Amino acid sequence: MPTLIDHLIRLTDHRDREPLDLSLAKALLDLTTIQRVVIARLMVDEEQKRWLDKVTLDAGGGGKVVDPLRVNLKRLPRLDDEPDRVRCLRDNAEIEVAWAGEDGPRIYYHPLLDEVRDDERGVLEIHASGTLDDGARQIIAQVHHVYRNMHVLLAYSDHDPLTGLLNRKSLDDTFYSAMLEELSGNSSAMASSDPAAVAGDAQVAASERRHRVPPNYWLATISVDHFQLLNDKHGHLLMEENTLLITRIMNNTFRTHDRLYRLGGDRFAVMFHCPEESLAQNLLERLRNSIERFSFPQISRATVSIGFTRIQADDTPDAALERTEQAIDYAQKNGRNQVCSHAGLLRRGFFGMVQRAGTVDVFD
Structure with a gap:
């Protein structure tokens, strides 16, 4: 089982932001006894804000990763369809929801990032069978903190300072990963016990990605x-x-x-x-x-x-x-x-x- 240090190394190995979400989810599942991790991001469809569950991973090995470029936005839940997520972002704080009794399963909502533009806002959603102990909460906080730091560092390096748009370096770095299809279609990677295979490790050859580039x-x-x-x-x-x-x-x-x-x-x-x-x-x-x-x-x-x-x-x-x-x-x-x-x-x-x-x- 990979250790905390192993996962921190993998998080800090990335050179673009695309693999960070999946690496975060995989680390939290490996290092704690939680049942599921969902990373949801806000999308805008004709000024209507909607939720995209970009990464969903289960402790049992199932899950999916959604390519935002390929999703039909009109089929996504609207902003107000997820009131607990909205409250998490509004309060900029952790929200704990007991949805089957005080001693039953819990969902913990955390603001994914801090001080970001509207188009980068999201929620880290953690499903647990009961109340998380202090040790688990500390691990989640530590890994999440490293994730946020890496996101900020990489954002500085791949954005144009005047306009805030992505820069040419980012185009070169993310040309293939921007077009990856949902990893749920890649059963071998999703079932693998190797976190690098699931997380889309930076060492994956570009030639492999080219064969998955959709035609549109x-x-x-x-x-x-x-x-x-x-x-x-x-x-x-x-x-x-x-x-x-x-x-x-x-x-x-x-x-x-x-x-x-x-x-x-x-x-x-x-x-x-x-x-x-x-x-x-x-x-x-x-x-x-x-x-x-x-x-x-x-x-x-x-x-x-x-x-x-x-x-x-x-x-x-x-x-x-x-x-x-x-x-x-x-x-x-x-x-x-x-x-x-x-x-x-x-x-x-x-x-x-x-x-x-x-x-x-x-x-x-």
Whole structure:
């Protein structure tokens, strides 16, 4: 049986935040006599907050891990359907609920994280057969504390400091893990006694993940038209303000579980799940139209050129970004302020005409 030190080492070994939830749940089950761990996160669907049980693990070995990109939000419980979770977040404190008599089973609710944005809020839910003793509560508190510290450290390293969006490093680090299907479909990993197999250890080869990439994930790159000219004319500080406004429009356009990135300067990106190309095009057109119609301070109007591509099973971040950049190059040479699908360019026979205007700038 892994010790407390073993689990703390595994928690601190991670280099991105995706595996942390599962590692936390596995550690608590191994180190205490609790019956179940649920890690629930708040999601937003058209301004309606809902609960996603992202990780559910049972002491007997069952459970599941849900990929937020693949879930149907409208089927999730609404915020008020889970009043004890709401009370936990509202009071920012542990809530203990005895649901079958004073001596019966308990559910303990803990705020998952502290001082985070709304789109990262969640609850650590612990099911026990009775009242937890002081030793178990101390172990839970210690492991949870390490988890929170790691989350904060990794958040600093994978977010753009100006906009709060994910950065290019994060895109490289999480390109495959962002698209993992529910681990409940991987019975061998879920039944394994090796915590690294269940927790999606960082040493898992990227080639294994590629074979599990679903066919309906999309990556889009968004380029602000004439960004350098606007920067030279109006100044860096004003363009930073307008960059924040573009970030707000992006956050309002996409769902909370879609991955939004700032690649640096005039470049943004988004990774999202969508069943077909036409719907992906419509979503990106909505973003383009919202930015075009927005009244920005002093510059009044800004537009964007957007290129997007379907993520392929053997893709790498660089290969996918290369295709989105080719689509943007075509858009910029043909009027700007438009959304172009890389596959659409291929079908129309324009690929041979696309010339690279440059590479994606990466800013720390």
